[in-house]
Amino acid sequence: MLLIRALALLVLLAGPAAAFPCGDHFADGRRPDLVNPKLARATTPLCYDAFAVLYSGLSRTPVYAAEHLTRASVAAARTVDRVDAFHDEDALPEADRSRLDDYVHSGFDRGHMAPAGDMPTGVAQAQSFTLANIVPQDRAMNRGLWAAIEESVRRLATERRALFVVTGPIFGGDSVQAINGRVLVPTQLFKAVYDPARGEAGAYLVPNRDDTDWRSVSLTELRGLAGIDVFPGLPDAVKGRAMTLPEPRTFSRGDEAGAAPRGRHRDGDSFEAWARDQLHRLARRLWRDLMRAIF
Amino acid sequence: MTPKPPPAPTPMFRPYADAAAVQTIGGLSLENGPDVIAVHGSLDLTRDRVGLDRARALQAAITAIVEALSGSDLPDEAAAPVEKPGTVRNPFA
Numbered sequence: 381m382l383l384i385r386a387l388a389l390l391v392l393l394a395g396p397a398a399a400f401p402c403g404d405h406f407a408d409g410r411r412p413d414l415v416n417p418k419l420a421r422a423t424t425p426l427c428y429d430a431f432a433v434l435y436s437g438l439s440r441t442p443v444y445a446a447e448h449l450t451r452a453s454v455a456a457a458r459t460v461d462r463v464d465a466f467h468d469e470d471a472l473p474e475a476d477r478s479r480l481d482d483y484v485h486s487g488f489d490r491g492h493m494a495p496a497g498d499m500p501t502g503v504a505q506a507q508s509f510t511l512a513n514i515v516p517q518d519r520a521m522n523r524g525l526w527a528a529i530e531e532s533v534r535r536l537a538t539e540r541r542a543l544f545v546v547t548g549p550i551f552g553g554d555s556v557q558a559i560n561g562r563v564l565v566p567t568q569l570f571k572a573v574y575d576p577a578r579g580e581a582g583a584y585l586v587p588n589r590d591d592t593d594w595r596s597v598s599l600t601e602l603r604g605l606a607g608i609d610v611f612p613g614l615p616d617a618v619k620g621r622a623m624t625l626p627e628p629r630t631f632s633r634g635d636e637a638g639a640a641p642r643g644r645h646r647d648g649d650s651f652e653a654w655a656r657d658q659l660h661r662l663a664r665r666l667w668r669d670l671m672r673a674i675f
Numbered sequence: 676m677t678p679k680p681p682p683a684p685t686p687m688f689r690p691y692a693d694a695a696a697v698q699t700i701g702g703l704s705l706e707n708g709p710d711v712i713a714v715h716g717s718l719d720l721t722r723d724r725v726g727l728d729r730a731r732a733l734q735a736a737i738t739a740i741v742e743a744l745s746g747s748d749l750p751d752e753a754a755a756p757v758e759k760p761g762t763v764r765n766p767f768a
Contacts, residue, residue, distance in 0.1 A: 463688045463699075480695055555763060
């Protein structure tokens with residue numbers, strides 16, 4: 381009897397956060413659901429200090445990376461200056477690993493899913509350079525629009541105190557590109573955020589190419605596109621309505637004003653092109669807000 | 676599964692010597708490569724101790740790059756080799 385009680389107490393103490401290792405990085409301690417069962421083949425879950433990855437031996441990329449960003453973790457991340465090294469992931473079966481030489485002459489950037497800039501400690505930042513956290517990403521998009529989305533999410537986490545974030549690639553179409561014949565090139569990338577205090581969620585969706593724009597999608601739409609239910613514990617009403625996501629801006633770290641990311645309007649060096657672009661964006665934003673107000 | 680920590684000791688930034696090292700200075704990244712060092716991001720050099728440390732880190736990195744480039748016989752302009760990606764069946768479709 382005493383033994384049973386002791387066991388029950390142990391289970392209680394373990395609590396929901398420790399339901400599985402790394403559970404703290406996931407909203408409600410629940411991993412994303414892979415509604416496309418093909419995504420689950422040849423996968424390895426990997427746990428790091430500040431993020432978790434589900435890695436696919438088929439694409440040799442993450443299926444997703446999950447993080448819990450807080451005001452404190454973002455503030456700590458801003459002070460991490462150091463030298464790191466991209467590295468093969470020893471925890472994976474050797475044939476499944478992506479390697480440094482897959483990327484060297486690929487013409488693609490090594491794009492972080494859980495960003496190095498989110499990492500609150502030197503150790504966590506070093507871990508973020510595992511190739512298990514990396515996808516082949518368009519260079520201009522990675523350094524421009526995508527970097528701006530990452531920074532905007534950090535700022536949102538600071539403003540809202542805490543966010544759960546799931547980032548991943550989407551492989552669309554019957555055939556996809558592969559670098560070095562081994563690592564698949566995503567056609568799109570998503571970054572989904574969930575604000576547990578306000579009970580709202582949404583995702584940035586960006587094609588993996590230059591000269592492109594992002595759009596905001598609900599988790600329900602993302603589920604259809606990516607085959608992943610990123611925050612399975614949320615009510616359908618929350619999944620069905622995309623929250624208002626901050627416009628991605630490029631910031632230097634102390635600069636509150638920010639500037640529109642470069643690479644958005646390549647042939648738009650003139651003021652006229654810039655103004656047209658801004659007007660277009662404003663109109664689209666108003667339309668989006670109007671639609672949201674109606675439905 | 677908990678991966679082992681990445682190999683110690685702390686990596687060094689030796690310009691053009693490897694395809695692995697990345698130096699972070701504020702919001703700026705210097706990404707090493709055999710043919711190209713990519714510098715991206717942005718950086719505020721504030722008029723304080725942090726600004727001085729970061730200015731020195733940037734200066735040291737640039738000095739090392741200039742030294743590495745000056746020490747060898749360089750072509751006027753070299754195109755970095757790029758292997759076009761192939762096309763494969765989408766295993767998730």
